[in-house]
Amino acid sequence: MQRYFIDAASFGAHTVTISGNDAHHIARVMRMKPGDRIIVSDGESREAIVEIAELATGEVAAEIVELRSMTNEPAWQVFIAQGLPKGDKMEIVIQKGTEIGAAGFIPFQSERVVVQYDAKKEGKRLERWQRIAKEAAEQAHRSMIPQIHPVLSWSALLGEVAGYDLIVLCYEKESESPSRGLREVIGPGSDPGSPRKVLLIVGPEGGFSEREVAEAEACGIRIAGLGKRILRTETAAMVGLTCLMYESGEMGGL
Structure with missing residues (x-):
C-alpha cells in the first residue's frame, strides 16, 4: 500500500487532506481513484489507512479507515x-x-x-x-x-x-x-x-x-x-x- 507523509494540520478527526506534490503523485502518477486506499502519517504521532473520497486539482480528500500504531522505527x-x-x-x-x-x-x-x-x-x-x-x-x-x-x-x-x-x-x-x-x-x-x-x-x-x-x-x-x-x-x-x-x-x- 502506498505511503505518504502529510502535515499534522492536515489530519482531521475523521478525514485527511493531501496536497502539493503528493496529491499530484496520487492522481497523475499512481492514477488512483475514489475508493483506493493509502497509508498516511504525520511523521510524529499519527498514522492511518485512509480511503480516497475525492480528487481535485492539487488536493486529495480521504476518509480515515483505521488508525495504526507507529512501530516501524528502530530501538x-x-x-x-x-x-x-x-x-x-x-x-x-x-x-x-x-x-x-x-x-x-x-x-x-x-x-x-x-x-x-x-x-x-x-x-x-x-x-x-x-x-x-x-x-x-x-x-x-x-x-x-x-x-x-x-x-x-x-x-x-x-x-x-x-x-x-x-x-x-x-x-x-x-x-x-x-x-x-x-x-x-x-x-x-x-x-x-x-x-x-x-x-x-x-x-x-x-x-x-x-x-x-x-x-x-x-x-x-x-x-x-x-x-x-x-x-x-x-x-x-x-x-x-x-x-x-x-x-x-x-x-x-x-
Missing part, C-alpha cells in the same frame, strides 16, 4: 555524521541510510574534504536532501522522516557530542591506531531494548587526519574499524549503520 536512534563526499554520494548515503533506519544526517566539512562547498547553495541542497529522505522513508514504510542538518565544520561537530549516549568514529587505519572493531566498541551485553542515541561519524574520501582522530578521542569519541578492507565513504556509512541496527536487535542481533 536505537542512529545519526550519521558524513564528511562531505564528491558528486551525488551524499544523496546515496541519505537514501540508503533512510531505508536502513537512520534517524538523521549531519554533513560536515573536515581537513580532507575535497568537494568545494558553496554556502550560497546550501538552502537548495538541504531542500533536495530532505526530499530524498522523505521519498526513501515513504518507500521503506518508515514512521518518521530523518532530518537533514545544515553542514557543520569539524569543530562544530565536536561541539555536538554531549547530546549522544554513544559516538563512534570510523577509522580505516585500525592496525596503526588504538581502533577496535565496532562490536567491541559498542560494548558487550548491550541491551537492545534500552533507548540509545548514537552518532556514527564517517570521514570523506580521504578519511580523517591523525590530528582529527586525536581531537575526537579527546572529546570521548570511540574509534572503531570496520574490518580489514578499505571501504568507500558511502559504503562505510552503510556498513556502520547496518552493524548498529543489528546490534540493537533491529535485525535479530544480540
Whole structure:
C-alpha cells in the first residue's frame, strides 16, 4: 500500500487532506481513484489507512479507515555524521541510510574534504536532501522522516557530542591506531531494548587526519574499524549503520 507523509494540520478527526506534490503523485502518477486506499502519517504521532473520497486539482480528500500504531522505527536512534563526499554520494548515503533506519544526517566539512562547498547553495541542497529522505522513508514504510542538518565544520561537530549516549568514529587505519572493531566498541551485553542515541561519524574520501582522530578521542569519541578492507565513504556509512541496527536487535542481533 502506498505511503505518504502529510502535515499534522492536515489530519482531521475523521478525514485527511493531501496536497502539493503528493496529491499530484496520487492522481497523475499512481492514477488512483475514489475508493483506493493509502497509508498516511504525520511523521510524529499519527498514522492511518485512509480511503480516497475525492480528487481535485492539487488536493486529495480521504476518509480515515483505521488508525495504526507507529512501530516501524528502530530501538536505537542512529545519526550519521558524513564528511562531505564528491558528486551525488551524499544523496546515496541519505537514501540508503533512510531505508536502513537512520534517524538523521549531519554533513560536515573536515581537513580532507575535497568537494568545494558553496554556502550560497546550501538552502537548495538541504531542500533536495530532505526530499530524498522523505521519498526513501515513504518507500521503506518508515514512521518518521530523518532530518537533514545544515553542514557543520569539524569543530562544530565536536561541539555536538554531549547530546549522544554513544559516538563512534570510523577509522580505516585500525592496525596503526588504538581502533577496535565496532562490536567491541559498542560494548558487550548491550541491551537492545534500552533507548540509545548514537552518532556514527564517517570521514570523506580521504578519511580523517591523525590530528582529527586525536581531537575526537579527546572529546570521548570511540574509534572503531570496520574490518580489514578499505571501504568507500558511502559504503562505510552503510556498513556502520547496518552493524548498529543489528546490534540493537533491529535485525535479530544480540
